[in-house]
Amino acid sequence: ERVMDSNDIERERGITILAKNTSVQYGDIKINIADTPGHADFGGEVERVMTMVDGVLLLVDAAEGPLPQTKFVLRKSLELDLKPIVVINKIDRPDARAHEVLDMVFELFMELGATDEQLDFVTLYASAKNGFARYELDQESPDMKPLFDTIVKVVPPPLGDDEGTLQLQANSLDYSDFLGRIAIGRIRRGKIRANETVSLCRRDGTIERGKITKLYQFDGLSRKEVEEARAGDIVAVAGFEHVDLGDTFADRENPDPLPPMTIDEPTLAMNFMVNDSPFAGREGKYVTSRQIRERLYREAMIDPALRVEDTDKPDTFKVSGRGELHLTILIENLRREGYEFSVSRPEVIMKRIDGQICEPMESLLVDVPDDCVGAVIERLGRRKGDMSNMEPTGNGSTRMTFSIPARGLIGFRTEYLTITRGMGVMNHQFEGYGPTKGDIPGRTRGALISMDETETVAYALFNLQDRGEFFVGPGLHVYEGMILGVHSRDNDLVVNAGKGKKLTNMRASGSDENVILTPPRRMSLEQCVEFINDDELVEVTPESIRLRKKLLTANDRKKASRTVETV
Secondary structure: OOEEEEEHHHHHHHHOOOHHHHHHHHEEEEEEOOOOOOOEEOOOOEEEEEOOOOEEEEEOOOOOOOOOHHHHHHHHHHHHHOOOOEEEEEEOOOOOHHHHHHHHHHHHHHHHHHHHHOOOOOOEEEOOOOEEEEOOOOOOOOOOOOHHHHHHOOOOOOOOOOOOOOOOOEEEEEEOOOOOEEEOOOOOOOOOOOOEEEEEEEEOOEEEEEEEEEEEEEEEEEEOOEEEEOOOEEEEEEEEOOOOOOOEEOOOOOOOOOOOOOOOOOOEEEEEOOOOOOOOOOOOOEEEEEEEEHHHHHHHHHHOOOOOEEEEOOOEEEEOOOOHHHHHHHHHHHOOEEEEEEEEEOOEEEEEOOEEEEEEEEEEEEEEHHHHHHHHHHHHHHOEEEEEEEOOOOOOOOEEEEEEEHHHHHHHHHHHHHHHOOOOOOOEEEEEEOOOOOOEEEEEEOOOEEEOOOEEOOOHHHHHHHEEOOOOOOEEEEEEOOOEEEEEEOOEEEOOOOOOOOOOOOOOOOOOOOOOOOOOOOOOOOHHHHHHHOOOEEOOOOEEEEEEEOOHHHHHHHHHHHHHHOO
C-alpha cells in the first residue's frame, strides 16, 4: 500500500476523490479513502486513465515492420497509459523477419517514452490470412484462440463509479436527420437516464442545461435504445443541438466538467464548388450550391478534424482537413451519394509560430528497389525532403525515412510509382509544423486540352500520341477546356481529338496504316487531385472523374495569363 495526495491522483491518474472514509472499486483496483483530508490508501497500483478504450492491439507486419501510422497510433496509446498487446502478423510471408520486427517495435516503444510496465508488453505471432495465432514463433496453433485468451487476460474491465455525480465526455460525434447531433462517449462517473435534465459543460466554459431525449447503448455494430446507463458503459446521447467534441455531460445542479480534449488542426485545404462544365447536371443527383453546402456542413458536425467555411463566392466552399487522404475520402463518399461538384488543387495551411511562418511537415517512409534509390533521393531533394535514416531491408530494397513538407508530397505519389516501376511503397504521417522550406517545383509538363466539344476518334488520338500521354480512349464525349492527357513538354497544348480521316476513292499501299493506340492512363481520384495545377479543377460526378481547366476557352486563358504578366 502507498499513500498519495488526492491532487496528484486526479492530475496523474484521472481519478477524482469524491468523499472521505469510503471505498471505491475501479475494476480490480480498490481505493480506500482515508479520513485524513487529501489522502487515499491504495490497495494496488492505479495505472489507467478512463477513456473509450480499455485495451490496444498493435498490429505490425512481419516483413515491413513499424510504419509511420504505427508510430502515430502507438504514441496515442502510450499517452493514455494503455499497455498494448503486440501482434506480429503475416508470419507466413516468405520475407517475414518476425524477430527483427519485434526488436524494431521495442525500440519504437523506447523512442516514444514508454514506461517500464508498458515495455513489458505481451507479444503474439499471427497469420490472419490462415487464421491462426501463436504465443511463440515455433509453436503450432490451429486457430486464433491464443489471441482471444490474451485479450481476456490482459485487457482490464472498464473503470467507473456508479455512485458519484454524472460525468460523460463526448469522444465522438454522429448525426441523424431526426435527432440532430448525437454525442458518443463512455460514462466516467454516475448514471444517465433518458428524459433526464443534465448540464452540458462546453470547452469555452459555458454551461447549458437540457433534456436527454434519446439514450442508446451499443449491441455489436448496432444501437439499442435504453432507459438508463451507468459508469463504464459506452452510450450515444441525443438532445443537445450544439454539442461538440470534448464537451462534458454533468450533473444538473453540481456540474463537474472533465478537462477538454485537444483536437489536431487541419493541415490541408481545398475549394469545393458547383460544377459549371458543359456536362453539368447530366450524371449527378445533387448539384446545387445549397445541397453541397448542406452536406459539407453536416459532415463537419460529425468529423471534428474537418473545417468548412463559406467564401466570397456563393457557389464555392473552403474545406480543410487532416491531409490529402482525409479530403479525398470525403470526395469519394459524396460522389457515391450522388453529389456532383468540382474541387481545386490542395493547399497547405501555414501558421505563424513565434513570429516565423511555419508549414506542416510529414514523416515519409519509403521502401525502394535498390536500383532506384538514387533517383528517389534526387526527386525528394527537389521537394525539400531531408533524409534521417537509410537501411537495407534484405529483400532487394532499401528503406529510407524523410522529413518533408506536406506540399512537397502533393503530386509525388504518381511520380514515385513511375520512378520505381510500381515496385515502391510509401507511407507518410503528419509530424508537426516547421519553418517553411521555400519554393517547391510543381508539375513539369503541360496538359493536352480539348479544342471543342466532340467525341474522341481513334484516328486523331493515334496521330497525337507523339505529343504526350492520354487519359482518355476513343469514343468518349469531351468538351472544350477538358484535359485529355499530359503534354510531353512544359507548355499546354490545345488539340482536336475528334478529327476523323478524310474518305476518298483513292487508295495506295502504305497510306492506310493500322491504328494502334497506346492504352490510356486511367487516373484514380487521388491521382487526379495530385495532378492538377492551380489553374485546373477535378470534376467529380457519380459516374465520372474528369480533369479540366478553370477557364474553358483558350481566349479566356490567354487574357488571364496576360493579366498575371501585367501585374
